[in-house]
Amino acid sequence: MDKIRVGLCGLGTVGTGVVKVLADHQARIRHKLGCDIEIVKVLVNDINKPRDIIINKDWLTVDAAELVSNEDIDVIVEVMGGIEGTNKLLEEALRNRKHIVTANKDLMAVYGQKLLKLAKENHCDILYDASIAGGIPIVRTLVDGLASDHIEKVMGIVNGTTNYIMTKMTDEGLDFDSVLGEAQALGFAEADPSSDVDGLDAARKMALLANLAFKMELNLDDVKVKGIRQVSQDDINFAKSLGYTIKLIGIASMHNYKAEVTVEPTLLPMDHPLALVKNEFNAVYVHGEAVGETMFYGPGAGSLPTATAVVSDLMEVVRNIRLGISGNAYIDPQFKRQLKANHEKFSRHFIRLDVDDQAGAFQEITNVFTEQKVSFAKILQLPGQIEGRAEIVMITHSISQEQLLNSLQALGQLAVVERLISHYRVDGEE
């Protein structure tokens, strides 16, 4: 086999990037793979549309059905987006024994598991690194580089929009709504921002990364998700005065073959490597049994990083074809899906209370925590924003989710506690 033939679906900015990257690196690709990669067909909407690149007109086609059944094509590269129609097309391609590379995050979120299963049945690869965190080779690293390591924890900033918003809120003191408006104007946030700001996009990615890291089949429903809409300037400032910064962090951890996956606003110490990941950048921090702490940092998206990631995936597909291991890629759960119970989930917490400023109030509150065997690393009491009230801000030592929930419930029954203003996970400390 001296060349692998590609059918490219979509010739927008990413598709154009893929054509360019392949053309620019022919020699290097042959050197690393022992064969060539050649585009033979490109699916477009309009053959005669003027384009930014010089492209062989004979490649262009509007016939999707022909492309996915074309016997001259080995691999389909899908960079056109869309869900329902695209899914049907890729299913057909897999049935025709074509391998697939896709950068389509929305498609993979909805039909990922089905497509992966169909791919396996047909001994085909479907690779989708480019859909996770554009410029970060995190999927490949979890699968290959650390293949020889047990991973205990994956912690990451995997959504650029929310990290941009949290950065602006923290560095410029702006509130959520105005930063969101600005991000929308700049094109960093969508008109309907809920998938980002409510944490769903991050949760999808964390479910996938947890699958790979722990070799366990976890899905979106297994992820506890809390978005950033409720994070206030006061929360950010209290965190700052205690030495922390608040970010939307995804955390997947495994202990005794039981997993926990969360996406929530989390306090990190200001000198944690993730604390300096600003604006739309992404980063994933991996803690492995053998290798210790490693972190990967890069752009979360962008057409050129995505095109580069697509070509890296394509090279991996070709390598697998030549090694005869197509269909082995990625999802290969080895452990039964088991989730931690609340008494097995440990972390520190930031708790902020609105209380009556009266003698004995503090005592009543600490009694509740003492009963639950919760102790504190830091406590701050300040005058409240309302006359006769006080605010108490606490950072606990490591406690179970059960201890947390019991404490919060008991606090809610105290007359002196007017309101639980906010509480967040605290992570990144030993």
Added chain:
Amino acid sequence: MDKIRVGLCGLGTVGTGVVKVLADHQARIRHKLGCDIEIVKVLVNDINKPRDIIINKDWLTVDAAELVSNEDIDVIVEVMGGIEGTNKLLEEALRNRKHIVTANKDLMAVYGQKLLKLAKENHCDILYDASIAGGIPIVRTLVDGLASDHIEKVMGIVNGTTNYIMTKMTDEGLDFDSVLGEAQALGFAEADPSSDVDGLDAARKMALLANLAFKMELNLDDVKVKGIRQVSQDDINFAKSLGYTIKLIGIASMHNYKAEVTVEPTLLPMDHPLALVKNEFNAVYVHGEAVGETMFYGPGAGSLPTATAVVSDLMEVVRNIRLGISGNAYIDPQFKRQLKANHEKFSRHFIRLDVDDQAGAFQEITNVFTEQKVSFAKILQLPGQIEGRAEIVMITHSISQEQLLNSLQALGQLAVVERLISHYRVDGEE
């Protein structure tokens, strides 16, 4: 070919780790490679020595010559250290068409180019990721993950000892000698620390990373090296008050196919991703044309990270054997070695002067810079430590090395300038 047979040279902590990692991940390795990896011989000094792992006694041998000529062995994994004898052994192994994986940094520094050449002649791979930055898959990332990208700049903390020393000096206000003594007592620094603190170890690694990143054959002599012995508490504090932290940073950059590689104490803005890389950790920051900024962070060394990296290399060797591309690995210069001239090397600089505190002195000094068309981002003048003297600390805008050297020379000729106390590169800002 259903298995690849390995001869392991050395059964210390790394060697033991390699045996353990291979045993623990058999299924996964087969899945990813389509074949097994099996150890068939282990070279040791003493067959009867008690060991921490259960190992098949039939594997053990003291006969090095037999091991490297053994027809049942495909790959030699060298984790025993040593230079002269080890080099001879590996040369013999390559002549016998055995592939090599080594974690031996000292050997590669001295005989690397010769061994790589001999490997290529014999269509064999010699892989040495584990010798660069134990837990960071940086070599693989430069070679594979970003294969499809033009890399413009690689910037890294690639020596754990000096980063440990700089961290302690910065965070605890200790001077160089006392931190070095402490590091030696803890085993983080060697009795003769010069290879680390004078920057040579980092320079070797940067030369290698520059080779890979720019596909250009650069060697140690092409790296401008300055160690950390001269960095004082005052320098650190002045940098801090201007918003910077000082670290020993390796920088490789390429522009118009001309390269520059340096290792020197460098000021970074405190919010640069490398600024939070503390203690013995390493990190490499890569700027690619397509992918933008990416960073990889991890432990610089340690027996388990190293064993993991060795096994990753071994998997790559096996993959290459099966792809029929052995001997293509890594060093494959595509561009003629061309170095930037001084007028093509641009960066910002920190300059600290001891001057006479007299009317007109400041004017004379700024005149020198104006003549060289050097302008400043920040200037700080303070009373000097000696009566009648002042200190001037400046951060320039981006200037050429030529402008810098001409300015420093002209300053040296001014009567009002008593001494150039220190000057450092400033990087990591746009």
